[in-house]
Amino acid sequence: xxxxxxxxxxxxxxxxxxxxxxxxxxxxxxxxxxxxxxxxxxxxxxxxxxxxxxxxxxxxxxxxxxxxxxxxxxxxxxxxxxxxxxxxxxxxxxxxxxxxxxxxxxxxxxxxxxxxxxxxxxxxxxxxxxxxxxxxxxxxxxxxxxxxxxxxxxxxxxxxxxxxxxxxxxxxxxxxxxxxxxxxxxxxxxxxxxxxxxxxxxxxxxxxxxxxxxxxxxxxxxxxxxxxxxxxxxxxxxxxxxxxxxxxxxxxxxxxxxxxxxxxxxxxxxxxxxxxxxxxxxxxxxxxxxxxxxxxxxxxxxxxxxxxxxxxxxxxxxxxxxxxxxxxxxxxxxxxxxxxxxxxxxxxxxxxxxxxxxxxxxxxxxxxxxxxxxxxxxxxxxxxxx
Numbered sequence: 112x113x114x115x116x117x118x119x120x121x122x123x124x125x126x127x128x129x130x131x132x133x134x135x136x137x138x139x140x141x142x143x144x145x146x147x148x149x150x151x152x153x154x155x156x157x158x159x160x161x162x163x164x165x166x167x168x169x170x171x172x173x174x175x176x177x178x179x180x181x182x183x184x185x186x187x188x189x190x191x192x193x194x195x196x197x198x199x200x201x202x203x204x205x206x207x208x209x210x211x212x213x214x215x216x217x218x219x220x221x222x223x224x225x226x227x228x229x230x231x232x233x234x235x236x237x238x239x240x241x242x243x244x245x246x247x248x249x250x251x252x253x254x255x256x257x258x259x260x261x262x263x264x265x266x267x268x269x270x271x272x273x274x275x276x277x278x279x280x281x282x283x284x285x286x287x288x289x290x291x292x293x294x295x296x297x298x299x300x301x302x303x304x305x306x307x308x309x310x311x312x313x314x315x316x317x318x319x320x321x322x323x324x325x326x327x328x329x330x331x332x333x334x335x336x337x338x339x340x341x342x343x344x345x346x347x348x349x350x351x352x353x354x355x356x357x358x359x360x361x362x363x364x365x366x367x368x369x370x371x372x373x374x375x376x377x378x379x380x381x382x383x384x385x386x387x388x389x390x391x392x393x394x395x396x397x398x399x400x401x402x403x404x405x406x407x408x409x410x411x412x413x414x415x416x417x418x419x420x421x422x423x424x425x426x427x428x429x430x431x432x433x434x435x436x437x438x439x440x441x442x443x444x445x446x447x448x449x450x451x452x453x454x455x456x457x458x459x460x461x462x463x464x465x466x467x468x469x470x471x472x473x474x475x476x477x478x479x480x481x482x483x484x485x486x487x488x489x490x491x492x493x494x495x496x497x
Contacts, residue, residue: 140175229286248287403496
């Protein structure tokens, strides 16, 4: 169980929470940069190579900026290699800051490099699995610890290199521990909630099926009364069955059968078309892939389209939906869900409204996007048929 908690990124199990908490990353990045500038200014008398200190602060700022952009709901994804480069940039900034004051550093606890590394690792909280954050934090702590230990003999307080290493590495390790613990708690809480929700739905499934059967039965009885009773009444009134009555009975039977079959074939895609006011023929799903779209992706795209229609951002009468196979080099079973609709409002407002939903889809599928082509909105996401 612990391995599962450490191997899942919080954004993968709670994409809505990640979209709501994305400001954590730019905040901690700004704190890291502000602390670096403040400490460099307060201890400028210790700086031997000002140009290295400037470069160090700029490298830290770039790391924080890239991390903040990656955390924004418009992107909401960060690969393992990119995370390693970002943390590596903060470690490089820490090394450059130490070289800038080499031989004139008085106290290890006054250095800003270790705080910068730790805060950048904290910025990975929602974006990467806790295990990766732990590995990156430990590597960063080792580097800043070695740099501090290497300055023995020049520091104001005389002690063993081990003490210098511990003092320098401790902030990184503490912030890494906060990141790992918080990430594991988020993953566990979200996973427990999803498991509880699915268990509840599974428990309600028999009752829901019974309600569905009752609803279908009532609809059939209403149709039967509407189509059959007049025919029976006319037969009773005449006292005989004519060839036209036989033909009418056949037509009623065919209508009832067609309606029953149609009720059984109704899918969530049909419900989506009905809820948004899109034409019944707007969906194209030749391979019947819509039934295999994962539940969370269904919920996100349905909520997005209903909201866009509600605020009159798109014209539902012009919309079209396509669910097609989209094999790729690494996953031949992958499919694509694509929506196109004519814009009925300013593109900025459309994109702003859809951004949280697209962010959720992107965190779930990895390749969701929304774009504009002249006056047409296009939204798509990939999925592996469930």
